[in-house]
Amino acid sequence: MKIHFTKMQGAGNDFVVLDCTRSAFHLNADQIRFLGDRHMGVGADQILVVEKASRPDTDFRYRIFNQDGGEVEQCGNGARCFAKFVFEKGLTDKRSIRVETMKGVIEPRLCDDGRVRVNMGLPRFEPEELPFLCQGVSHLSRGTDTLWEVRAGGQDCWVSLVSMGNPHAVMVVGDVDEARVSEIGPDLENSPLFPRRVNVGFLQPLSRSSARLRVWERGAGETLACGTGACAAAVAGMRRGLFDSAVEIQARGGRLLIEWQAADGEPRPVYLTGPAAIVFEGEVDIPEGGLPAKGANHV
Numbered sequence: 001m002k003i004h005f006t007k008m009q010g011a012g013n014d015f016v017v018l019d020c021t022r023s024a025f026h027l028n029a030d031q032i033r034f035l036g037d038r039h040m041g042v043g044a045d046q047i048l049v050v051e052k053a054s055r056p057d058t059d060f061r062y063r064i065f066n067q068d069g070g071e072v073e074q075c076g077n078g079a080r081c082f083a084k085f086v087f088e089k090g091l092t093d094k095r096s097i098r099v100e101t102m103k104g105v106i107e108p109r110l111c112d113d114g115r116v117r118v119n120m121g122l123p124r125f126e127p128e129e130l131p132f133l134c135q136g137v138s139h140l141s142r143g144t145d146t147l148w149e150v151r152a153g154g155q156d157c158w159v160s161l162v163s164m165g166n167p168h169a170v171m172v173v174g175d176v177d178e179a180r181v182s183e184i185g186p187d188l189e190n191s192p193l194f195p196r197r198v199n200v201g202f203l204q205p206l207s208r209s210s211a212r213l214r215v216w217e218r219g220a221g222e223t224l225a226c227g228t229g230a231c232a233a234a235v236a237g238m239r240r241g242l243f244d245s246a247v248e249i250q251a252r253g254g255r256l257l258i259e260w261q262a263a264d265g266e267p268r269p270v271y272l273t274g275p276a277a278i279v280f281e282g283e284v285d286i287p288e289g290g291l292p293a294k295g296a297n298h299v
């Protein structure tokens with residue numbers, strides 16, 4: 001089966017985007033994994049599926065699948081690429097778009113400088129608001145933040161847990177280049193503390209308005225940037241008193257601006273601003289069996 005796709009990237013986080021506004025989406029998890037595979041398929045951290053809105057107060061619906069074939073709740077860099085995609089492909093002439101995701105409505109807006117600014121909704125921190133956390137886990141509070149002690153990669157780590165619709169654990173490190181991302185990341189992603197797994201952020205504050213960040217993404221491994229990871233890391237840092245209300249997050253693939261006005265205690269949405277670009281278009285022949293689970297096709 002041949003399908004048309006658009007390859008996009010936002011700060012180096014890359015996507016295969018499928019326009020399903022006129023046809024139904026019907027790929028299974030093995031076929032999605034084929035699309036995401038960098039050797040056998042097209043290659044992408046996530047696959048984004050653009051669909052018609054199912055509610056009158058929104059313009060589109062979009063679905064997000066990780067490279068491992070699993071459908072997930074939210075994707076910040078994907079939201080910017082989605083907005084650029086629907087505008088550039090003439091699917092809308094609106095520069096402000098309301099989009100349904102699995103975890104509520106988000107609002108991307110195309111800026112005059114070519115970047116996209118997205119209202120990513122409210123961050124959540126309280127244990128009862130973290131559905132990804134194993135029930136009955138004890139925690140320690142410190143200041144205004146709730147820090148959780150976890151063991152991963154053979155060491156004890158203190159993490160902030162944040163839901164941006166999807167799950168994040170953020171730890172502060174001295175130097176992201178030295179951080180044990182590929183040991184701690186997968187260990188924490190698959191810890192029994194997180195039955196639905198978790199994205200793991202390694203945050204190095206540089207000043208009150210800038211930081212470096214690496215993210216081990218659930219279902220994709222380390223990526224060049226993670227938009228929701230940047231939001232989670234910035235708000236975790238703000239709650240710990242490390243940052244003011246706007247932070248430039250430097251990821252390995254680009255820079256993202258995170259804004260969050262939390263000072264008066266009112267629940268406020270997080271805004272994410274950054275680049276989004278179409279890289280190329282193509283047609284791909286998807287094998288009926290897709291890409292079987294790892295090891296399944298070995299002789």
Ligand SMILES: N[C@@H](CCC[C@H](N)C(=O)O)C(=O)O
Pocket residue numbers: 013045046066072073074075076077078166167199217218219220223225226227228229
């Ligand atoms: N790259 C994304 C996040 C994609 C989903 C994530 N891996 C998850 O499983 O929650 C972003 O830019 O936010």
